[in-house]
Amino acid sequence: MAKKHFPRYTLLALVFTVLYCTKDSAPPAEDQPYELILPPGFPVPLVPEDNALTVGRVALGKRLFYDPILSRDSSISCATCHKADLAFADSLPITPGVEGRLGFRNAPSLANLAWVSQFNKDGGVAKLDLQPVVPIEDENEMDLSLLKVVDRLNADASYRADFQLAYGDAASAFYLTRALGAFMRTLVSGGAPYDRYKNGQTDALDAEQLAGLALFETHCSNCHSGFNLTDNSFQNNGLYDNYQDQGRKRVTSLPEDEGKFRVPSLRNIALTAPYMHDGSLPDLSAVLDHYTSGGSQHPNKSDLIQPFTLSEQERQRLIRFLESLTDRTFVENPAHRME
Amino acid sequence: MKNFKFLFLAFLALPALVITGCKNEDDTPSETNTEVSFEFGYTVNDGDFQVGQVYTIGGTAVQIDVLNFYVGGIELHPEEGEHTHVEGKYLLVKPDVDEYEVTEVKSGHYHEIKFFVGVAPEENSQTEEDFTSRNADDPLAIQDPTMHWSWNSGYKFLRIDGKVDTDGDGTPETPMAMHLGNDDMLKNLEFPAHHDIEGDHTHLHFHFNINELLDGIDLSTDYSTHTGDNLPLATKLRDNLSKALGLE
Numbered sequence: 001m002a003k004k005h006f007p008r009y010t011l012l013a014l015v016f017t018v019l020y021c022t023k024d025s026a027p028p029a030e031d032q033p034y035e036l037i038l039p040p041g042f043p044v045p046l047v048p049e050d051n052a053l054t055v056g057r058v059a060l061g062k063r064l065f066y067d068p069i070l071s072r073d074s075s076i077s078c079a080t081c082h083k084a085d086l087a088f089a090d091s092l093p094i095t096p097g098v099e100g101r102l103g104f105r106n107a108p109s110l111a112n113l114a115w116v117s118q119f120n121k122d123g124g125v126a127k128l129d130l131q132p133v134v135p136i137e138d139e140n141e142m143d144l145s146l147l148k149v150v151d152r153l154n155a156d157a158s159y160r161a162d163f164q165l166a167y168g169d170a171a172s173a174f175y176l177t178r179a180l181g182a183f184m185r186t187l188v189s190g191g192a193p194y195d196r197y198k199n200g201q202t203d204a205l206d207a208e209q210l211a212g213l214a215l216f217e218t219h220c221s222n223c224h225s226g227f228n229l230t231d232n233s234f235q236n237n238g239l240y241d242n243y244q245d246q247g248r249k250r251v252t253s254l255p256e257d258e259g260k261f262r263v264p265s266l267r268n269i270a271l272t273a274p275y276m277h278d279g280s281l282p283d284l285s286a287v288l289d290h291y292t293s294g295g296s297q298h299p300n301k302s303d304l305i306q307p308f309t310l311s312e313q314e315r316q317r318l319i320r321f322l323e324s325l326t327d328r329t330f331v332e333n334p335a336h337r338m339e
Numbered sequence: 340m341k342n343f344k345f346l347f348l349a350f351l352a353l354p355a356l357v358i359t360g361c362k363n364e365d366d367t368p369s370e371t372n373t374e375v376s377f378e379f380g381y382t383v384n385d386g387d388f389q390v391g392q393v394y395t396i397g398g399t400a401v402q403i404d405v406l407n408f409y410v411g412g413i414e415l416h417p418e419e420g421e422h423t424h425v426e427g428k429y430l431l432v433k434p435d436v437d438e439y440e441v442t443e444v445k446s447g448h449y450h451e452i453k454f455f456v457g458v459a460p461e462e463n464s465q466t467e468e469d470f471t472s473r474n475a476d477d478p479l480a481i482q483d484p485t486m487h488w489s490w491n492s493g494y495k496f497l498r499i500d501g502k503v504d505t506d507g508d509g510t511p512e513t514p515m516a517m518h519l520g521n522d523d524m525l526k527n528l529e530f531p532a533h534h535d536i537e538g539d540h541t542h543l544h545f546h547f548n549i550n551e552l553l554d555g556i557d558l559s560t561d562y563s564t565h566t567g568d569n570l571p572l573a574t575k576l577r578d579n580l581s582k583a584l585g586l587e
Contacts, residue, residue, distance in 0.1 A: 050472070124491035126465050133471075137489040146471070146481055173471040173481055250567040251491050253521055 028168040031056040034182075039190025040199050041227050045114035051129055051178040053185060056166035061183025063162065064176065066338035069152055071142035072098050078135065078180070081107040084337050087268030087330065088187060093279025103140035104245055106279030109272050111189035111330060112228050112265060121261045121277050123234060124251040129181035146173040189267050189330035190227070197324075205324055212321025215314055219291070222304050223263045229325070234260040235302045238295020239276055247277065259300050270323040271331065284319050373446045374540040375415065377439045379432050380587075381406065383549040390434050393511060396550060399558040400504035402511040405484050406549070407433045408497040409458050412527075415444050415536070416451040429458065431478035431486065438542065446537045456580050457496035457525035465492040488520055491567075495520050497576065503562045515562040519573050524566060526577050530586035544587045552576065552583035 034053035038044065047053055064070065065078040081095040082088040088110035094102045105121055119125035125134060135141040136149060153159040153171035160170060167175045194213075196204035205213065216224075225231050234248045236259040248257035261277045275281040281290060294307030310318065330336075381388035383396065393402045410432055413425040423444045430439045462468070462479060470487040473480035479494070481487065486495050497519040502511035534543065556575055564572040 120490060122490075124488075126492040127469075130465060130469055130471070130492065133487075133489045137485065145483065145485065147483055177471050246567060250565075251521075253523065253567050253570055 026168075027052060027054045027056065028165060031165055034058050034186070036186060036188070038188065039195060041195075042188070042190055043115070043227070045185065047114075047185065048127070048129060048181075051181060053182055054166065056162070057179055057182040058186050060162045060166045061179040061181070062336075062338065064180055065183055069156075070136050070144065070149055072144040075099075076142060078132075079338070081135070081141075082110050084333075085271075085331060087111055087189065087271045087327075088336075089268075089272035091273065093274050097138070097141040098143045101140040101143075103138065105277055106274065108264060109268055110184055110187050111267050111327075113187065114185040115228055116232065118232070118262065121264075122248045122251045123262055127181075128184060129178050131184075132177050132180040146176065149173075150176060187330075187336060189327045191329040192267065192327040193324040194321075195327070205321070208317050209321045209324045211314075212317035212319070212324075215310070215318045216321050219308060219318075220266075223302075224266050229266040230263045233263050235263055235304075236260045236298055236300040237276075237291075238298055238301040238305045239280070239290065241296045241298055243298070245277060256300060259298055266322065266325055268326050268330065270326050284322055285315070288315055288318065371446045371537075372443045373536045373538060374443050375441045375536060376540065376542050377410075377430065377441055378437060378542055378544045379439075379547050379584075380544060381434045381547045381549060388434060388549055394549075396553055397556065397558055400509050400511050401501060401515070401553075401558055402503075403499060403501040403515075403549070405498055405500040407431060407482075407484070407486060408456050409478065409486065409494060410439075410454050410456060411459060411462075412453070412455040413441060414451075414453040415442075415449055416453070417445065418448045418450050420445070420447075429462075429478045431482065432547075441543075444536060447535070449532050449534050449536050452530045452532050452543065452586055453528065455525050455527045456577075456584070457519075458494040459525070460522045463493040463520075463522060470494070488518075491520065493520050493522075496524055496526075497580075499576075503558045505559050505562075507559070513562065515558070516565070517563065517572065517576060518565050519576055520566050524573060524577050526580045528581055528584060530584075532586055534586075546585050546587055548583050548585070552579050554579055554582070 031054040034055050034057070036045075036053060051057070068074045068077045068080075070077060075098055081090050083090055086109075090107040093106055094104065095107050096102055108121070113119070113128055113131075116128070119128060119131040120134060125131045133146060136144055136146060150171050150173055153163070153176065163169060163171045163175055163179075166179060169175065193204045193209070223231055223233065223235060234257065236247070240259065243259040246258050248260040248262075249255065251257075270284065273283050275284075275287050281287050288310065291305065292308055292310055295301055295305045383394050388403075388406075390406075391402060391404055393400055395401070408431075410430040411428065413428055413430075414422050415425075416422040423442060425442045428441065430441075432439070457463075458479065469492075470479060470481050484498065484500070486498060487493070488495060495518045497517070499515065499517040501515045503513050503515045504511045505513040530545075532543075534541070553576075556572065561569075561572050563569060564576075566573040
């Protein structure tokens with residue numbers, strides 16, 4: 001059977017005539033617009049006016065993403081915790097930072113962040129272009145001030161040239177964070193068997209996976225909905241009775257936000273174990289155990305988390321469906337990797 | 340020739356007209372302006388505060404290495420007429436800075452000064468301008484030590500870092516970090532004044548009493564807050580600001 005080719009929706013993500021609001025970062029004349037390829041059914045993401053996507057900016061962001069120059073002792077890069085093979089997540093519950101220091105949250109996948117509006121598991125960061133500040137400055141991750149990173153970058157002639165090409169200026173905290181944001185906006189995942197099925201390729205999912213999809217729609221899709229399989233809400237899923245990590249309450253100080261975390265996308269979920277905000281559930285089977293149990297009795301627990309029963313066969317079908325969310329074209333995309 | 344004479348006379352008459360005009364203006368009482376600056380004198384245990392020195396506060400040995408805070412929303416209220424609101428002006432108050440230029444106001448008697456400690460929600464949200472996009476001379480730009488949150492959008496309104504003695508041997512050894520942020524930590528303050536703001540420049544001197552700031556806090560056990568993770572301590576510090584700061 002001939003493989004169906006889906007239309008490619010493209011976004012020329014650079015408009016030279018827009019007004020740049022907060023910082024004049026019109027790309028230098030020699031830089032080129034970056035063509036962001038969108039999967040069918042994906043809305044056009046909002047790209048900040050002060051960080052239009054260009055080839056130079058995305059390339060610079062990728063170089064920075066893979067460079068341990070961002071960490072205090074030059075031992076780790078963004079890619080240490082966000083591995084391309086794992087859909088830009090990690091296989092450890094908590095990935096060590098510099099000197100082996102441990103934070104307290106599991107590294108999330110970076111797929112499709114262009115469609116997220118509140119970042120980190122507690123939604124504490126208001127825009128993608130500021131999110132890189134978190135790992136760079138966190139003492140348990142890279143532990144380096146932005147100003148020191150900028151000094152390092154401007155001491156390197158090849159980085160000076162890259163920043164000049166991308167932003168027409170020397171490295172600064174603004175351009176550093178924007179370049180990383182530009183690269184992350186290109187990490188688009190929408191080519192899984194599930195996507196092909198949704199777009200008309202009826203044999204993209206087998207019978208077991210289709211049965212799993214039905215179970216998913218019954219038990220999971222209230223929160224894991226939409227093209228990115230998340231409603232982006234903050235929910236307490238009853239993982240604990242007492243939360244060491246306060247979740248969204250850490251940001252809002254509101255008691256009703258204790259233990260609430262942003263509902264993650266389930267794209268590539270089979271690659272991103274372990275699960276939950278702290279990586280405490282080792283595999284998908286453990287996740288199903290948690291949800292079928294109905295979770296804890298925490299007062300903030302979502303009403304949607306209620307005990308239910310799955311037979312062994314149903315568990316297997318649901319897991320097979322979740323595996324159909326793995327997008328090999330995303331994971332193996334050479335544009336996302338540093339050769 | 341006739342025209343030339345006329346022009347010559349007009350040329351002579353012009354300065355006289357100007358001088359006359361100036362004299363008339365001088366006869367009318369005019370408003371003058373005065374530059375205002377703030378000074379913040381840090382005190383501890385009835386003396387001047389020194390960064391890095393060990394003090395005993397509330398029975399606990401403490402070494403404070405950083406004690407910075409933002410001041411914004413400055414208003415100067417004269418006895419008569421409209422008050423001056425210093426729009427968009429922020430001061431980053433540090434122990435080692437003697438003076439902060441604030442604004443120019445009409446000379447006169449002022450009876451109240453207002454400001455808040457913190458950063459207003461519109462700047463704190465980081466949704467438009469953020470700390471990376473501001474010019475280096477802007478107090479809201481990146482600072483060293485940092486005054487922006489990383490894990491949370493916004494600024495540390497008040498940052499205290501140092502060490503405290505938790506084992507009772509008189510030597511501070513445990514890291515202390517008290518960082519206030521989030522919109523609800525903004526503290527509005529009003530200072531009654533009886534000050535003549537006049538001449539070219541007037542300094543308004545505020546005291547910042549660290550004992551009052553840390554009043555009611557057992558530093559041997561309660562020495563860490565990033566606001567949300569220890570809200571009672573953050574709230575206590577915020578509320579103590581009203582008695583720690585005063586206009587002299």
